[in-house]
Amino acid sequence: MSILLRDLRLPEEYTALAELLNTHGSEPTTAERLREDDSELYEVGHTYLDENGLLAGYDRTRKVAVTEQDKIVGYINSWRAPWTEPGYLNNILIVAEDYRRQGIGQLLLQHAAGWGEKMGADTLVTEIWDDSPESLHFAKRSGFAIERHAFQSVLTLDKVDLESAFDYELFDRLAQDGIRFITLAEEPDDEGEQKLYRLYEETLKDIPGYTGEVPVFDQWRKWYLMAEGYSPEQVLLAVHDGKHVGVSNVLYNPLTNGMYHEYTSVARAYRGRKIALGLKMKAILLAKERNAAYLRTDNDSLNEPILRINRRLGYEALRGSYRLIAKVTDVRG
Incomplete structure (x- = not known):
């Protein structure tokens, strides 16, 4: 079978890509x-080598693998954001199940590695x-190794027994x-978001497995706070003396x-007081x-405090995910 790597044709191929x-x-x-x-993304990327000789800035490359009939059967998206860890490129690589074990994944991966190599990743x-x-x-054979393990958990709401699970x-x-619980919708837009950003600034790097820098306010607001499905009424806050000390963005x-x-996070000075449990309970009530x-939810395997709260509230474990890393030189061979 002949496979061609080419650019996405947009907007006509958004539907096929979503599928x-x-x-x-x-x-x-x-x-x-x-x-x-x-x-909402940049049209032209900008990358450079920082003072340590590591790749910084932002850019991306996207390619699809297509058959002779021009059917999309594979996809690679390799990118870095301004806050991505220096030297790193993030990647999404997918091959349609019926077309695996035919070299398509390696073709896509080599494109990402070659692109990264030219930029200095x-x-x-x-x-x-x-x-x-x-x-x-496939990943290990291509030079990747497991760095972290995260777990998905789900709470089926029609099975929740609030009386037994809730305190x-x-x-x-x-x-x-x-300490009181409110939503972001109850605070003035700019003031509330600025206070919430300061909480993220403090707590993001405490998440096991978090890498890179904390995004600047505008980028945080666009990509972290206002992710798909966002509503200010669904941003649950724990507040003390006007300060945001806990958050759960649902x-x-x-x-x-x-x-x-x-x-979901709690300011360092307020941990150990079951505020995270309170936020999780508020989230369940909101969902009901x-x-x-x-x-x-998704949680790193080393985030035992949150995993313990999830188990207490009746969350059931689903499949998890491995975070894999590889040196560009190892992938290139």
Whole structure:
């Protein structure tokens, strides 16, 4: 079979791309969402070598693998954002199941590695599902190694027994300490977002497996706070003396009627007081109010405090993912 690597033809191929991505992702996307995301990205990248000789800046390359009939059967997206760890390139590589073991994955990977090599990147990063041994075999054979292991957990909301799982008195105890729970919608837009950004600045790097820099405010607002499914009413906050000391940003996906914990954190000085548990409980109550089907989350294997809270509240483990890294020189061979 003859396979050709070429650029995406947009906008006409957004639908085909969404279909391929939906064979891999944990939450479905749409052609409209892909088009919207592209409209918010830079048109021309800008990369450079920093003072340590490591790749910095932002850029991306996207290619599709097509058959002789011009059917899309593979996809590579290799990119870095301004806050990506110096020297690193992030990658999404997908090959349609019926077309695997035919060299398409290697063709796509070599494009990403070659592109990165020309720019001065030294490390490629990607993720695969932990229940796909053939993907892991391909990755290891191509020079990748497992760096971290993360887990998905899901709470099916029609099975939740709030009376047995919830400690409703927790909210009263926290209130006695001056900690109250509100949503971002209850605060002035700019002031509330600025206070929330300061909490992210403090806590992002505490997440096991987090790499790179904290995005500047405008980039954080676009890509972290206002991710797909965002609503200020779904950004749950723990507040003390006017300061944001905890957050759980919960996203809604109308395609599945599901909700997703995009980010949950507590300021360092306030940890150990069960504020994270309170935020998780508030998220469940919110999801029940919205008649959502489920709540889903992803957590690093080393984030035991959050994993323990999830188990207590009845979350069930799903498949996880491996974070893989490889030196560009090893991939190039």
